[in-house]
Every structure is written in C-alpha cells, then in structure tokens.
Amino acid sequence: MDFEDTPEEAEFRAGVRAFLDSAARRREPGEASVYRAGLERPEVRAAAKAFQARKADAGYAGITWPKEWGGRGGTPIQQVIYDQEEARYAIPRGLFDIGLGMCIPTLCTWGTQAHRDRFVRPALRGEEVWCQLFSEPAAGSDLAGLRTRAERDGQDWVVNGQKIWTSGAHYCDWGVLVTRTDFSAPKHRGLTYFFVDMRSPGIDIRPIRQISGQSHFNEVFFEDVRVPDSQRLGAVGEGWKVALTTLMNERYTIGGRTGAGVDVGDLMELARRLELEDGPALENAAVRDRLADWYVASQGLKYSHFRTMTALSRGETPGPESSIGKLVIAARLQSMAAFAMDLMEQGGALTDPKLAPMAALFQETLMTSPSSRIAGGSDEIMRNIIAERVLGLPPDVRVDKDVPFSELPAGKR
Amino acid sequence: MNFDFSDEEKQLREQAQRFLRERCPASAVRRVLDGAARYDEALWREIAAMGWTGAAIPEAYGGAGMGYLALCVLAEEMGAALAPVPFSSSIYLAAEAILAGGSEAQKRAWLPRLASGEAIGTLALAEGPGRADVRRLRTAFRNGALSGEKLPVPDGDVAHVAVVAAQGERGPVLALVDLAAAGVAREPVETIDPSRAHARIVFADTPAEALGAAGDGERLLRRIQERAAVLLAFEQVGGAQRALEMARDHALERYAFGRPIGSFQAIKHKLADVYVATELARSNAYYGAWALAADAPELALAAATARVAANEAFFLAAKENIQVHGGMGYTWEFDCHLYYRRAKLLALALGSTRLWKERLMSQLEAANAPL
Numbered sequence: 001m002d003f004e005d006t007p008e009e010a011e012f013r014a015g016v017r018a019f020l021d022s023a024a025r026r027r028e029p030g031e032a033s034v035y036r037a038g039l040e041r042p043e044v045r046a047a048a049k050a051f052q053a054r055k056a057d058a059g060y061a062g063i064t065w066p067k068e069w070g071g072r073g074g075t076p077i078q079q080v081i082y083d084q085e086e087a088r089y090a091i092p093r094g095l096f097d098i099g100l101g102m103c104i105p106t107l108c109t110w111g112t113q114a115h116r117d118r119f120v121r122p123a124l125r126g127e128e129v130w131c132q133l134f135s136e137p138a139a140g141s142d143l144a145g146l147r148t149r150a151e152r153d154g155q156d157w158v159v160n161g162q163k164i165w166t167s168g169a170h171y172c173d174w175g176v177l178v179t180r181t182d183f184s185a186p187k188h189r190g191l192t193y194f195f196v197d198m199r200s201p202g203i204d205i206r207p208i209r210q211i212s213g214q215s216h217f218n219e220v221f222f223e224d225v226r227v228p229d230s231q232r233l234g235a236v237g238e239g240w241k242v243a244l245t246t247l248m249n250e251r252y253t254i255g256g257r258t259g260a261g262v263d264v265g266d267l268m269e270l271a272r273r274l275e276l277e278d279g280p281a282l283e284n285a286a287v288r289d290r291l292a293d294w295y296v297a298s299q300g301l302k303y304s305h306f307r308t309m310t311a312l313s314r315g316e317t318p319g320p321e322s323s324i325g326k327l328v329i330a331a332r333l334q335s336m337a338a339f340a341m342d343l344m345e346q347g348g349a350l351t352d353p354k355l356a357p358m359a360a361l362f363q364e365t366l367m368t369s370p371s372s373r374i375a376g377g378s379d380e381i382m383r384n385i386i387a388e389r390v391l392g393l394p395p396d397v398r399v400d401k402d403v404p405f406s407e408l409p410a411g412k413r
Numbered sequence: 414m415n416f417d418f419s420d421e422e423k424q425l426r427e428q429a430q431r432f433l434r435e436r437c438p439a440s441a442v443r444r445v446l447d448g449a450a451r452y453d454e455a456l457w458r459e460i461a462a463m464g465w466t467g468a469a470i471p472e473a474y475g476g477a478g479m480g481y482l483a484l485c486v487l488a489e490e491m492g493a494a495l496a497p498v499p500f501s502s503s504i505y506l507a508a509e510a511i512l513a514g515g516s517e518a519q520k521r522a523w524l525p526r527l528a529s530g531e532a533i534g535t536l537a538l539a540e541g542p543g544r545a546d547v548r549r550l551r552t553a554f555r556n557g558a559l560s561g562e563k564l565p566v567p568d569g570d571v572a573h574v575a576v577v578a579a580q581g582e583r584g585p586v587l588a589l590v591d592l593a594a595a596g597v598a599r600e601p602v603e604t605i606d607p608s609r610a611h612a613r614i615v616f617a618d619t620p621a622e623a624l625g626a627a628g629d630g631e632r633l634l635r636r637i638q639e640r641a642a643v644l645l646a647f648e649q650v651g652g653a654q655r656a657l658e659m660a661r662d663h664a665l666e667r668y669a670f671g672r673p674i675g676s677f678q679a680i681k682h683k684l685a686d687v688y689v690a691t692e693l694a695r696s697n698a699y700y701g702a703w704a705l706a707a708d709a710p711e712l713a714l715a716a717a718t719a720r721v722a723a724n725e726a727f728f729l730a731a732k733e734n735i736q737v738h739g740g741m742g743y744t745w746e747f748d749c750h751l752y753y754r755r756a757k758l759l760a761l762a763l764g765s766t767r768l769w770k771e772r773l774m775s776q777l778e779a780a781n782a783p784l
Contacts, residue, residue: 001703002415292770296722300693303700306416313414321692387681391661394676
C-alpha cells in the first residue's frame with residue numbers, strides 16, 4: 001500500500017500542472033472555488049468559456065472520450081488526476097459539467113457522424129453550452145412518467161409541455177429533451193429523445209426561486225416548438241434507452257464531484273471559536289462526540305475514494321464502494337450545518353455574513369443542503385440503487401409496468 | 414495510488430476463506446458457545462500449522478514474517494467466521510506487547526511459542542465494570558510481585574502467559590506473567606459471547622517481570638491498544654460483511670404479503686445503510702492497515718478512526734440482521750445471535766466507542782491534523 005502516482009501518472013500530472021500554471025491562477029489559501037452560483041454572472045461565464053477553449057486546445061477536455069469522438073482517448077485515472085489539479089486553481093467550474101458529462105456522450109453514442117462533426121468541438125471548447133430537459137413537475141424520481149408531448153408533422157416534431165429543474169437553461173445553447181410520442185404505450189415504451197436549439201420559437205424559460213432564495217434552476221415551457229426529425233437520437237419509442245445513457249453518465253459526474261459546503265474542519269474551527277455554558281465548545285463532550293462521528297464518516301469516504309482511484313489506476317472497474325459518496329455527503333452536510341447553528345444558540349438564526357460566524361457558511365449550507373439530498377438521485381433512489389445493484393435485492397413491484405400511459409392514475413400534484 | 418492489498422495478500426484471503434468455511438462453520442462456533450470446550454483446539458492447531466499465528470512475528474522469533482497486511486487479511490476472515498480461538502488475545506495483544514516492549518530474553522522466551530501456537534497469551538487490563546483507567550488500577554506490581562484481580566480477561570483461563578497492566582512503583586507498568594507460576598487463581602466467567610473464553614484472574618504475590626522501561630507503561634499500553642484496534646477492526650468488518658450477507662440472503666428467500674421481503678423498501682433501505690456503514694468501516698480499516706504496516710506517525714489517529722467505524726458498523730449489521738429475520742432471528746437455532754454477541758463483545762474489548770472517540774478528538778487537536 002502506498003499513496004504515490006505510478007511513473008506514467010506522475011508524468012501526466014506534471015503536464016497538467018504545467019498547463020494550469022500557464023492558463024490559470026492558483027487559489028489563495030481559504031479562497032472558495034467559484035461553483036454554480038457565480039455562473040449567473042455573464043463575466044464569470046465568459047471567463048469559464050475562455051479557459052475551456054485553452055483546456056480543449058491543450059487536450060484536457062474530453063480526456064476519457066475515444067479519439068473518434070474528438071477526445072483524448074485517455075484513462076479514468078487521468079481524469080481524476082486532472083480534476084485534482086484543476087481544483088487547486090481559481091477557475092469558474094460547473095458550466096460544462098452537464099453538456100460534457102451527459103449530453104455530448106449521449107449524442108456521440110446515439111447520433112450520426114454528422115452530429116459528432118457538428119457538435120463535439122464547439123462543446124469541448126466551451127463555445128456551446130448544453131442543458132438537460134428531463135424532469136417534469138409530475139416526473140422526478142419516476143422520470144419515465146413524463147408528459148411533454150411530441151407529435152410528428154412532416155419533417156418536424158411539434159413539442160408541447162413543461163420541463164423543470166433545468167440548470168442554466170437561460171444561458172444554454174442546446175438541450176437534450178425526452179418527450180412522450182405514444183400515450184397508448186406503457187410508460188417506458190412511448191418515449192422519444194431529441195436535442196433542441198434553446199433559442200427555438202415557443203420556448204419560454206422562467207427561473208425557479210429556491211428555498212435558499214437563489215435561482216440555479218428553471219422551468220422551461222414548450223409551446224408548439226418545432227424540432228427537426230434530424231435531431232432525434234435513437235428510434236421513435238426508444239427514448240428511454242437513450243435517456244439511460246444520459247443518466248448513467250449523470251451518476252458518474254455527480255458521484256465524482258466533491259461536496260460543496262461545510263466540512264469537519266469548518267466545524268472544528270467554529271467549535272474552537274465558540275464558548276458554551278461550560279467553556280469552549282471544542283471541550284464539550286457532546287460536541288466532541290458528534291465531531292468524531294462526522295470525522296470518521298469523512299475519512300471513510302476519503303479512503304473509499306482512494307480505493308476507487310486504485311481500481312481506476314490499475315485499469316479495473318471500481319467496486320460498488322464508489323456508489324456511497326453522494327448518499328453520505330448530502331445527509332452529513334445538512335446535519336453538520338444544523339448542529340453548528342445549535343452551538344450559536346439564538347444568534348444561530350442570523351444569516352448576514354457580517355454577523356454570522358464564518359461568513360454565514362453554516363446558515364447557507366442549511367438552506368442549500370436539502371437540494372443535495374434530492375438532485376441527481378434522491379437519498380431514497382440512491383438506497384434503492386445500492387440495494388438492487390450492489391446487494392442484489394429485487395426491484396420494486398411496478399404496478400404501472402404494462403398499463404398504457406394514458407390509463408395510469410395521476411395524483412393531484 | 415495503490416490503496417489495496419497485494420495479489421499475494423488477496424490469495425491468502427481466499428485461502429483463509431475457503432479453509433474457514435470448511436473448518437469453522439457455525440456448528441464449530443456453537444460447540445464452544447454451548448460449553449463443550451473453552452476454545453476449538455483442533456482449529457487452533459491447524460491455523461498455527463498454516464503459520465497464521467506467526468504471520469506478523471519476525472522469522473528470528475519463529476514467526477513467518479509475512480507482515481501486518483497479511484495479518485489484517487487473516488483477521489478479516491477470522492472475524493467473518495467468528496472463529497472460536499484465542500487469536501486476538503494471543504497475537505494482536507500478547508505477542509504485540511512482547512514485540513513492542515519485551516527484552517531480548519523475553520522475546521526469545523515467548524515469541525516462538527506464541528508463533529507456533531504452543532503457548533497462548535493474553536492482555537489483562539479491566540478490573541470489573543467501569544473504566545479501566547490505567548492510572549488508577551488497583552492491581553499492583555512491586556519488587557517483582559503482582560497482586561490484584563483482573564476481570565474479565567479474554568482467554569484468561571486457557572492462556573499460558575499474560576501481559577498485566579498494573580500500578581508500579583513509578584506509575585503504570587506492564588508486567589509479564591507466566592500463568593503457571595504460584596499465586597495465580599483463575600476461573601471462567603460468563604460473558605455475552607460464550608463462544609470466546611473469558612476469566613477472572615486473581616494474582617497473590619505472583620512472580621512477574623516488568624515489560625518495557627520503568628515509567629513507560631502507559632505509552633506502551635496505548636501503543637499496543639492502537640495496533641490491536643486496527644487488527645480487531647478487520648475482524649469487525651469481516652463480521653459485519655457476513656451479517657449483512659446473511660440478512661440479504663434471508664430477505665431474498667423469505668416471502669411475506671406475496672413478495673420477497675427484500676423487495677420492500679423498508680428492508681432495502683435498511684440494508685443499504687448497513688452496506689454504507691460497512692464500506693466506510695472497511696475503508697477506514699484499510700487506512701489503519703497502511704499506518705500499522707508502515708509504522709506511521711498517523712497510527713494513533715488512524716486506529717481510533719478505524720475502531721469507531723468498525724464498532725458501529727458491526728453492531729449495526731448484527732442488530733439489523735436479527736431485525737430482518739424477524740422472530741426467527743430471536744431464536745437460539747438461528748445464527749443471528751452469534752454475530753450480535755460477537756459484535757458487542759468486540760466493541761467493548763479494547764474500550765468503548767465513547768473512549769475511542771475521545772482519543773480520536775485528542776489526536777485531532779494535538780496534531781492539528783489537516784482534515
């Protein structure tokens with residue numbers, strides 16, 4: 001056992017560092033990375049696009065994609081090494097995750113060579129940004145229950161309906177879209193998959209105000225939007241298969257991302273600063289007990305990640321331990337934030353960064369953490385995945401499996 | 414990054430697994446549980462003959478010198494099989510104590526016999542219920558003689574040699590005692606896990622030798638406990654994994670309301686949580702194994718982290734295994750209780766979760782370790 005790179009990995013890492021030193025600035029100690037929220041600002045997006053073009057030209061975009069897609073033909077461990085190094089630099093991140101992580105791999109898998117020639121390069125260089133038009137008000141965890149309708153009209157399809165939770169829809173150029181084309185078929189069999197120009201007439205984008213007060217997501221309304229049949233991926237009625245390609249890539253993207261928000265170190269720091277009724281919070285037995293719990297879980301995740309990296313480094317498929325990260329991180333964020341605020345007593349309610357300790361980090365995490373437990377597979381879906389795919393337990397009994405979609409009962413919400 | 418066991422160690426694991434499935438089924442554990450023997454002597458002789466007892470003992474002292482990663486792999490399988498033998502007492506505790514603190518003469522006297530399995534060793538610390546504070550022990554070691562009562566001592570009634578924590582003339586001290594000496598009275602005691610022997614030992618002016626330098630007893634004991642905590646964590650991870658598999662198998666085979674109970678989310682989510690806890694414990698144990706094998710300064714923190722995670726994972730897996738089995742899981746005939754007993758026994762063996770969380774926090778503060 002050791003924690004060193006192989007000679008090949010060390011050489012790759014050195015190349016990555018040389019590129020990053022030439023293209024970006026190192027983060028200062030304690031400087032947070034710009035992620036998601038900052039992308040609302042046009043100048044941040046412009047900077048992200050400028051960096052992405054240099055990254056693509058240097059061969060570090062699409063590291064694991066095959067060369068025939070326009071990628072590097074590299075290995076997953078090279079991707080991990082690149083991500084580790086990039087995280088040390090002040091680079092606006094997250095703008096291309098969905099497009100490069102999910103949409104373009106789906107397009108390359110299911111589309112034509114003409115599609116690849118037209119779309120891969122602009123996406124890799126950050127010239128075109130992609131979004132994912134999947135979830136609907138009545139189709140979240142049960143995505144195949146979606147109702148957005150597409151009807152054939154000559155060489156086009158006409159789309160009507162509503163999508164929701166679309167990150168970045170208002171600044172994206174293209175989106176991948178799942179629609180229902182046959183309401184008389186059982187729900188998984190009546191779907192068809194397209195990609196769509198986000199500037200098409202009839203698309204109306206409205207931001208959703210989240211419980212945090214911020215707006216990272218949108219509702220997207222479709223009213224008689226015309227989509228050429230040439231933008232269909234997979235056969236008519238086979239959209240679920242295509243969507244699964246996107247979703248498998250989503251798990252990789254989200255599972256590989258390190259959690260934003262508070263960590264155990266932040267909580268230790270707070271406990272050092274605060275006084276409780278019997279002295280410094282860090283000396284309080286109840287506080288120490290909880291800190292130890294969270295430390296143990298965070299280390300367990302860290303070393304699970306090391307095990308995953310070891311498998312990747314050997315060219316093996318990672319074991320199932322790679323599936324636990326999101327479930328553990330999301331719930332922990334919420335409980336750590338709530339506990340930290342308890343230590344502040346009534347003053348814990350304050351959210352002004354000038355008044356609340358550590359620039360209101362804990363208060364902000366309390367309000368953002370519910371989304372971590374839902375987005376990209378809710379806690380409940382993640383537990384189903386572990387139970388079914390890792391432990392081999394039976395899938396849920398599905399009462400809607402062989403029933404025409406139009407005959408399924410719909411709830412009031 | 415090479416955070417995994419080597420191919421040889423993995424082969425050893427498979428070999429151990431095959432052997433123990435064959436030679437140590439639940440019926441072998443039950444033979445000891447039911448009082449037919451204090452430990453499985455035939456199994457003990459066989460694992461000693463294969464070199465497991467001497468795995469991490471240097472060849473110069475009669476061991477196999479395979480190293481600590483090999484011992485971790487064996488520990489995991491011994492834990493999975495609930496092996497009813499004095500492996501942890503004799504190897505993780507006694508042999509490790511003598512290796513860490515023994516004089517050359519003490520090493521030569523005992524290590525070859527422990528390595529061959531001919532002698533069994535143990536470590537005696539507790540003095541009845543309540544915290545075994547090493548600075549307030551009532552057992553005294555003065556002028557080469559030991560007096561006091563130790564309860565419970567794992568494998569205390571079958572051991573040949575004991576490392577005994579006592580109050581010395583200059584603070585806490587570890588004493589090495591040949592249990593065949595005069596002034597040793599011992600009797601078996603019942604514990605929650607009768608598949609592992611425990612005893613009360615009363616020392617009355619028993620001749621003993623100091624182990625390690627005077628005044629170094631507390632540090633030495635801590636070091637022994639930390640090393641043993643990593644090895645025990647592997648036993649616990651092995652046990653948790655087996656309890657989880659048992660619950661999974663039952664959930665697939667047992668039908669209720671017209672379906673396998675494993676198709677209900679109440680069961681699926683419960684077992685997913687057990688899986689998560691077991692994997693976190695396994696990963697923390699791996700890091701402990703690295704620190705143990707490399708004799709790294711991170712060992713104290715790594716051991717505490719591994720121990721806390723393993724204590725919680727094994728107990729969670731064992732109690733939820735009973736729950737998934739329902740009423741059947743509460744019967745003597747089903748094996749669920751074997752894991753439940755062992756899980757709690759091991760969670761107490763080197764000190765409780767609460768104690769190790771406190772050690773963990775002290776380490777974090779002292780090291781100001783990067784998180």
